[in-house]
Amino acid sequence: xxxxxxxxxxxxxxxxxxxxxxxxxxxxxxxxxxxxxxxxxxxxxxxxxxxxxxxxxxxxxxxxxxxxxxxxxxxxxxxxxxxxxxxxxxxxxxxxxxxxxxxxxxxxxxxxxxxxxxxxxxxxxxxxx
Amino acid sequence: xxxxxxxxxxxxxxxxxxxxxxxxxxxxxxxxxxxxxxxxxxxxxxxxxxxxxxxxxxxxxxxxxxxxxxxxxxxxxxxxxxxxxxxxxxxxxxxxxxxxxxxxxxxxxxxxxxxxxxxxxxxxxxxxxxxxxxxxxxxxxxxxxxxxxxxxxxxxxxxxxxxxxxxxxxxxxxxxxxxxxxxxxxxxxxxxxxxxxxxxxxxxxxxxxxxxxxxxxxxxxxxxxxxxxxxxxxxxxxxxxxxxxxxxxxxxxxxxxxxxxxxxxxxxxxxxxxxxxxxxxxxxxxxxxxxxxxxxxxxxxxxxxxxxxxxxxxxxxxxxxxxxxxxxxxxxxxxxxxxxxxxxxxxxxxxxxxxxxxxxxxxxxxxxxxxxxxxxxxxxxx
Numbered sequence: 001x002x003x004x005x006x007x008x009x010x011x012x013x014x015x016x017x018x019x020x021x022x023x024x025x026x027x028x029x030x031x032x033x034x035x036x037x038x039x040x041x042x043x044x045x046x047x048x049x050x051x052x053x054x055x056x057x058x059x060x061x062x063x064x065x066x067x068x069x070x071x072x073x074x075x076x077x078x079x080x081x082x083x084x085x086x087x088x089x090x091x092x093x094x095x096x097x098x099x100x101x102x103x104x105x106x107x108x109x110x111x112x113x114x115x116x117x118x119x120x121x122x123x124x125x126x127x128x129x
Numbered sequence: 130x131x132x133x134x135x136x137x138x139x140x141x142x143x144x145x146x147x148x149x150x151x152x153x154x155x156x157x158x159x160x161x162x163x164x165x166x167x168x169x170x171x172x173x174x175x176x177x178x179x180x181x182x183x184x185x186x187x188x189x190x191x192x193x194x195x196x197x198x199x200x201x202x203x204x205x206x207x208x209x210x211x212x213x214x215x216x217x218x219x220x221x222x223x224x225x226x227x228x229x230x231x232x233x234x235x236x237x238x239x240x241x242x243x244x245x246x247x248x249x250x251x252x253x254x255x256x257x258x259x260x261x262x263x264x265x266x267x268x269x270x271x272x273x274x275x276x277x278x279x280x281x282x283x284x285x286x287x288x289x290x291x292x293x294x295x296x297x298x299x300x301x302x303x304x305x306x307x308x309x310x311x312x313x314x315x316x317x318x319x320x321x322x323x324x325x326x327x328x329x330x331x332x333x334x335x336x337x338x339x340x341x342x343x344x345x346x347x348x349x350x351x352x353x354x355x356x357x358x359x360x361x362x363x364x365x366x367x368x369x370x371x372x373x374x375x376x377x378x379x380x381x382x383x384x385x386x387x388x389x390x391x392x393x394x395x396x397x398x399x400x401x402x403x404x405x406x407x408x409x410x411x412x413x414x415x416x417x418x419x420x421x422x423x424x425x426x427x428x429x430x431x432x433x434x435x436x437x438x439x440x441x442x443x444x445x446x447x448x449x450x451x452x453x454x455x456x457x458x459x460x461x462x463x464x465x466x467x468x469x470x471x472x473x474x475x476x477x478x479x480x481x482x483x484x485x486x487x488x489x490x491x492x493x494x495x496x497x498x499x500x501x502x503x504x505x506x507x508x509x510x511x
Contacts, residue, residue, distance in 0.1 A: 030150070044151040050221035056131050064150045077240040078148050078155055078200070081170040081178065107147035107155065107245055 005096070005117040008061070010045060015058035016115040022095030027065035027112060028072035028129060030085040036126040040089070041116070059103070062113035063122065065091070067102075069129055071110025078107060091126035132408075133158070135215060136223040138182070141166065142261060145194065147245055155200065155239070157190055158182075161264050165190050166213075167203055171237040176220070181228070181237065182213040194245060201241045205233060259336075260404030267406045269339035269351045271323065274400035276332050283333045287395040292335065294388040296323055301381035302361075303354045320350035348407040355403050359411040361385060362401065365419050370426050379436070380499075383490050386427045389420050436488045441511070444484075447476045454505045456484050465503030474508070481511040 007015070031040045045053065045060040053060045066072040069088065076082045093100070098116040105111055116122050131143040131153070141158040144165070148155040154170040165185050172179035183204055185193075192198040204212070207230055214228035259270035275283060275291060303321040304313045323337040339351045357377060364370040374382050392399055392415070399420075402412040415423075442458035449472060455464040463486055485507030491500045 047151075047219050048217075048221070049219075052134065054132065060152060062151075074243075075148050075150060075154075078243040079150065079170050080237045080239060081154070081173045083236055084173050103149065105146045105149045107243070108149070111149055 005098075006119075007115065008118045011061045011115070012057045015061055016099050016101060016113075017058070020099035020101040020113075020115060023093045023097065023100040023114065024095060025067065025100075026090060026092050027067060027100075027114065028069055028088050028090055029063065029065045029126065030072070030076065030082060031087050031089045031126070031128075032085050034086060035128065036089045036123045038121070038123050040126075041122040059113055062101075062115045065093075065100075065112050065114050066108070067110040067112055071108055072129075075108050075111075088129045089126040090129035091122070093122075093125055096120070097122065097125060135217060135225070136221070137225045138213065138215060138223065141168075141182075142258075147200075157185075157194065159261070161261070163265070167193060167200065169200070169204065169239065177216050177218045180213075180215045180217065181233075182215055183207045184209050184213075196245050199241060199244050200239050201243065204238050206230060258404065259402050260408075260410045262338075263404035263406050263410075264408070266338070267349075269323075269349055269355055269406070270404045271337040271355070272329070272334055272400075272402040273337065274332070274334040274402075276398040276400060277396055284395075287397075288333075288335075290391050291388075291395065291397065292325065294384070294391045295337075298381065298384045298388050299323065299351070299354055299358065301384045302357050302377055303350075304380075305376075305378055307378060307380075321354060323351075348409075349405070352405050352407050352409060355405065356409065356411075359401070359403055359413055362413045362415060363411075365423050365426075367426055367429075370423065371430065374430055380490050382427065382430065386424060389415075389424050389427070392420055393417070393424065437506070438486050438488060439483060440486060441481070441483050444476060444478060444480055444482045444508070447478055449476070456482065456486075456505075463503050465505065468504055468506045470506065471508065476508070477510055482508050483511055484508045 029040065031037070041063060043061050043063060045057065066075065069090070072088045076085070076088065093114060096117070097120050098114060100112050100114045103111050103113045132140050133143065134140045139160055141160050143153055144157040144159055146153040146156045150170075156168050157165060158168055159165045165187065166182045167185055167190060168180055168182045170178060171181050181204060184207065185203070186208060189198070189203060189208055193200055193203045211227045211229045212233065214226050216224040259272050263270040273295065275288070277283070299321050300313050300318050303317050307313065319340075322340055324340065325335055326338050327336045328334060329336065339349055357373070361373050361377065364373045398417055399415040400412070404410045440456065440458050440463060442456045442463070444454065445457050446453070446455035446464075449467070452467045452472060453464070454467050455462060465486075484505055487504040487506050489502045489504070491502055
């Protein structure tokens with residue numbers, strides 16, 4: 001019998017919220033080399049282990065992706081630090097990978113937060129767009 | 130409310146996030162002292178991120194926010210002539226330094242075409258945020274929004290009932306270790322008193338603040354009580370309500386029931402936001418349906434609002450027809466009704482008795498005066 005997927009142990013209780021849903025879509029994310037590597041898919045909570053996240057802890061456990069290439073490019077142009085990224089990767093993410101929630105910002109309506117199940121390799125789902 | 134703490138720089142409260150990539154990357158924020166910034170992620174490496182925090186006037190930030198000025202211009206030409214160049218290392222350290230405007234490189238700026246949508250709302254009135262005010266003034270701040278048909282007026286007597294009921298609820302929550310009977314000590318009342326300080330449109334909003342404590346910051350006497358009240362108001366299923374009721378006194382439960390009934394009787398919904406100088410904060414919206422449901426659940430739990438005591442005294446009045454009794458002890462008189470269960474018994478007037486009395490707390494919704502109703506449920510002649 002197949003085991004239910006689990007969230008990583010560092011996710012807070014109740015994260016992601018019930019409004020998150022299984023994905024079946026194409027999304028876009030920045031990568032730092034010519035091909036996606038695991039370091040391109042590390043949640044902020046892991047990158048900044050000493051930060052106190054408070055009510056934002058759950059979102060810090062997710063990964064930012066964009067629902068459109070145009071949305072990713074818009075963010076790429078708005079954020080100077082993206083000069084350290086060389087490309088935008090396209091990924092087809094499925095219900096087995098985790099859950100997503102649309103989390104638009106004032107500058108970018110295509111922003112999505114993607115929470116990845118434990119044991120899933122998000123890198124394997126992405127290729128250069 | 131999202132905050133960011135940067136060593137050697139301080140805590141900022143995020144006002145609007147324009148771009149997010151694993152965390153807010155281009156956003157406006159405000160320090161606890163009220164300085165506003167436009168902040169942007171300008172560089173990254175294996176062990177750090179670098180940011181600009183650009184101090185801004187309200188007018189400049191509003192211009193950027195509403196699309197009247199590009200972030201590029203706002204960052205390239207800071208009003209003070211410099212920006213904070215902040216490096217946040219992944220291990221928690223930070224480096225903070227000033228950078229003069231003429232040292233800002235173009236590749237540390239957003240594209241000239243980046244602009245925010247100018248068709249949306251203006252900046253919120255930031256001073257209205259209870260958390261910010263609480264931090265600045267060292268007082269608990271509670272915004273009560275009484276909502277009825279989006280009207281920005283409310284009958285005076287209705288407002289009075291709701292406010293008196295809310296204050297009374299707080300006092301009774303604070304008096305956790307007291308009995309069902311007797312007055313709440315004045316010290317507890319004064320430590321948990323709220324002042325109404327302003328009104329706002331929401332549809333009818335009242336801002337309440339705890340009394341000023343000029344020398345103290347952090348948690349106040351009111352903080353744990355506000356935590357309980359917010360948790361109580363968020364408990365709208367049987368299990369969670371039962372759990373929270375175990376933490377408060379039955380008379381507080383009775384007050385909460387009364388408070389909810391005052392909302393229903395006045396056809397009001399309630400939105401509450403609370404901010405504390407301890408940085409704790411919470412908000413809850415009670416719709417009419419939630420209020421109805423909670424009252425129903427509270428009524429199911431009502432047994433908890435009854436206290437049984439045993440007294441020894443003289444049975445000096447009895448009226449079986451009207452089911453009334455009076456017993457006099459050394460300290461006070463108990464007068465009330467006789468339970469049907471013992472009505473058939475013989476009572477010897479002026480005899481010394483040991484009596485079991487059931488006390489139920491009743492509250493006048495207009496005056497908030499408490500009244501104890503006594504029921505004789507057992508009696509033994511001594």
